[in-house]
Amino acid sequence: QSHLMPAGATPEDQAAQAEAWTAATAYAALLHDIGKIAVDLEVEHADGSAWHPWHGPLRKPYRFRYRKDREYRLHTAAAGLLYRQLLDREILDWLSGYPTLWAALLYVLAGQYEHAGVLGEIVTQADRASVAQELGGDPGKAMAAPKHALQRKLLDGLRYLLKEELRLNQPQASDGWLTQEALWLVSKTVSDKLRAHLLSQGIDGIPANNTAVFNVLQDHGMLQPTADGKAIWKATVTSDA
Template sequence: MRSRMLAWIPFIRAAPADNAQRNADGFVPYMSADELLATPRRQLLLENIWHRTSVNRDQFNKLYLAPIKRYAEIVQQLPASENHHHAYLGGMIDHGLEIIAYALKLRQSFVLPVGSTPEVQSAQSEAWSAAVVFAALLHDIGKVAVDVKVQLRSGDIWRAWDGPMKEDYRFQYVKGRQYKLHGAAAGLLYTQVIPSEVMNWLSQYPELWGALLYVLAGQFEHSGVLGDIVVRSDQASVAHELGGNPDRAVAAPRNTLQRQLLDGLRYLMKNELKLNQPEASDGWITADAIWLVSKTVSDRLRAHLLSQGIEGVPDRNSTLFNVFQDNGLIVANPAGKAIWDAEILSPTGWKNTFTFLRVSPSLIWSAGEDRPEPFGGSVQVLNE
């Protein structure tokens, strides 16, 4: 069981913390960091995190636990998203701890900094582990600054850069918010979590420091291995909470075909495909699935990958479907095959039948990316 990358985590899916609560008047009680982290599940995660580091307990408490407590005191019981993953009281803390646990597990697969001498790698080992922890913990912290409006019991509006709330509070999500703004907003808050002496230590190593700052600014394309570890750990946490199982896809190195297929599919979904159209569309999104018109999307994906100079892309759709299925990129139909037959019924009364590939939403949207609204019509599966 421990041989699988994700199986060692001591839970299957996330659930609301057993100390999550609202007062009768709708306000959420302000809690100390110790109270917030006292649940059995969070204590077990903290224990696992400690065992993944190479420091003793006192060093762990100072270097890692103290910043985690500061993080908890700031985010309190705010959810990690409005209606996607970890969308419950305490979701931000749970998601933050889960990502750290996954990231430290992945970090064991790398000797960092890549390409340096063994002496340099040994000297910087714990610094890179610390960078992994802080990048994982803080990459979403900007959400509490720009995605939610928090009102304190006193009537004042809480602004995250002013420090912890110190009062009971209630919150609502900002309508029309910019969904990627939270990446840039992390810079408002991470100095409240990472002590200056730790930043001084990490800033001695230019490659590490640059990668960490890029992650915290949401610029993962510039963050190298550190950013890849955070993205893959983020996907793992989201997938488990939503009941998905993208182990093989998120664990694959970037230069493997399955990883390139996944990255290409994400690119098309976010930039090119027409989704949830009232009539002809490239796909439709429901509450628990993405239904992609099989031939259209496969042809578009192949063309996109070939334009990027990627080799080894199957030239036949039937072979491509098998690769999708073998690598856990699609959900098989009840007969164990790749293709689903389904009828689309639009709110306008338009309907048509297509052959589809079914994809889990957790493969496409990671933490910090709220999903588009579900299709207003229906998708009726015909081959169940």
């Protein structure tokens, strides 16, 4: 609601295009990750035969697993394999009648947010807000807990470290990486720093070992568990440097 689109158009044109831009924003946000089911998952029927999204609806019992070797960001390039199945001819005819909107929507669905203008910014912000809510479980509950509650101490400590101490997205050694999908933290480094910070503040009751720290964070929805319910993920970090 805080954006008038398309930018620079007359108020009359903006009013006339409001419904189309609202629809395009919804479609872009809902479909920007749809490529994941094509490239991040392996799906097979109960008889072992492979299923791909372009085969149509799943009509028989199936199972799926996440690809261990998935290529991060490939899903943005794969969206084109799928969104045509959800946006029909009538919708595409309507949206393509607005050249600025049409270009922005195609750029978002191709993962080229840098060319998508305000529409790309809105989808990126919405995605980060959604991920933060998902990864945090319900951070509001932890913040509503009494200040002496352990989960509140740990959450406050993590927020302090993120703001003041942790080095994120560095070209060389990093304490963590903030991506569009998640905040990844080096487990031992961060848990040691978290414990040290809280102890330096005179806060007692902090678990003496990392496993207990992870258990508390996970129990209160502040960590996203792995597929087998663990706290520690294995990740491959690559850098040009």
